[in-house]
Amino acid sequence: MNLMVNGESLEHNGDGSVGVLLAELGAAPDHSALTVNGDLVFSKNWKTHTLNDGDTVEVLTFVGGG
Amino acid sequence: MKSKIANRQSSIVDLPSWLDPSPWLGKKFSARDVEQALGAESPNEDTLAALLSPAAADFLEPMAARAQALTRRHFGRTVQLYVPLYLSSYCPGGCAYCGFASDRDTERHKLSFEQVETELAALKKMGLEEILLLTGERTPQADFEYVLKCVELAAKHFHKVTIEVFPMSGKEYGQLAEAGCTGVTLYQETYHPDVYPEMHRWGPKSNMLERIKAPGRALAGGLRMAGLGTLLGLSDPLFDLIALYRHVRHLQKTRWQAGLSVSFPRIQNEAGGFLAPHPVSEKQLAQIVFAFRICLSDVPLVLSTRESAAFRDGMAGLGCNKMSVASKTTVGGYGDEGSEEGQFDVNDNRGVDEFCAMLRARELEPVFKNWDEVYR
């Protein structure tokens, strides 16, 4: 499927699960927050959430800030 | 969390912990403590206690100078003027010290609305803009509806209408605000849980905690200003003054949009012959006003015509920045001849013009009106 991830187009060959996408990106699930098409997807719902072709995904983590 | 007063037998009332002055009683202050208190940048109860202490009596001149400097900083060289109008002397109350108590053999009077209009016109002609309407405790002859109507009448002519009547509900306060009332004056008289019941023997005013809560309720109900005070002479002044300070600080923090003021009524002679158990001298009163100016630098401090002309002249601008003028404590008395007996004797009988001339001679500007309430 084709996803827009963090502003960049990504050709993703996963099963539509969040876990597989994060693994491909190298992002630790514990250290990631996710929005799909503008909506926050809580981590407790990742097991049941399905990503679809054309989704816009933001994967966020903590960085330094004041 | 409530705290009990030390060394006291069981009392009917526990003062709330935000009010209780007992931690600051019984301390001894030295001259050095007073000097430090004089320069305090963030005053607190300890500062006030030091400035009220016997040691501070030797520091009246520097206290006056600091009080004057702070008054000029926050209020400029001005003194605000207001006048009281007693609407009714009917009272069911049992205040031991008051000429209008229900067991006193005094003729009762009440202004009809027509008479109120006459009085208001006379006062307006004197140039006054702020009026304080007074009654006794709630009574059928002078009930809420009566006060409300008088407020409505006064609000048509005076830019600022305040009341000194009986504690009422938040809803009633809200109605008064709608009618044009700006504020309420309500003296606790004394904050001492043992003395209060002795002095307020019957009637609704015997409920001490209700009275303490009332100013906060008035501000929550929609009134913008509250004037607090303690009747000096009833009880140990240090107890009452620290409690009064804490009451003001509590309202500054919980009703932060309110305009607060503090008065220092001192028991004077009245026809019934009540003698103050803890009399406060003029010098002590001066010390008290200076101390409060230093500790509450931006809160208006008020002296009434209970005090002598010479004292008021001296204190104008030295901490005190608001005064009543040309007052009568009889029911009415400005337009028509008032009732025979007043609530207390007035000691400064000067008219508005004479009083203002005195202020100007001392380079103080009399202020009748702060701002118009046209936006409300």
Add this chain to the structure above:
Amino acid sequence: MKLETGNLKLGSHEFGSRLILGTGKFSNTETMIRAIEASGTELVTVALRRFNREKPDDDLCAPLAKLKNVTLMPNTSGAMNAKEAVRAAQLGRELSGSPFVKVEIHPNPHHLMPDAIETYIAAKELAADGFIVLPYIPADPVLAKKLEDVGCAAVMPLGAAIGSGGGLSTADMIQLIIRDSNIPVIVDAGLRAPSEAARAMEMGCDACLVNSAIAAATDPAAMAKAFALGVETGFAARNAGLMPKSEVAVASSPLTSFLG
């Protein structure tokens, strides 16, 4: 001014340290971690950004997770208005597991001054949603009371613009905030030197938040420790009761002669 000794209380949480650290602008993660450890802080702010697979070292989550006794407080920097700040806060809570949020909305990326109006709107919504809200604000006493009214756990007035090192330029305003506040007052932004942090604490502030002054120091870990000492010193001094400045004016002619 009530003397608060003991722990810093924010919402239902208590902190032994009254120095809060920001984690931005450090040269690298290792330096940042050493500074945090040296400071003894128990609360640090972090920002939310997109995960960058090219720069895995930017990810602070792993190193921060190793710190003992440190709570994360996500900030909403990057948000331009209340709506974005609320979203950022929700994402931050999701990631950190902590209810703390620093509401920080600065629409102008040059001077980075906080937007009082958007901050109020966001803070109100977030407080109602159970966050422990610490809003970063101009040193405005009225705004501070309004934020207290809507349930903020503290207010964080700026000492000077972020990164300016302007010190306590808003000291008089902060005094007014402290005087009538029922919640902790934390100076955030502008502190350049530990002496300024000490002065803030002596004035009555409940804590200091420091970032740039530590990150940009020659030796950040040492500076972090110095700031910790500064905050402790100022706090101890205030509790010890500072001798007041002498402000005894003497009039040329006596004011009280009328008293006899």
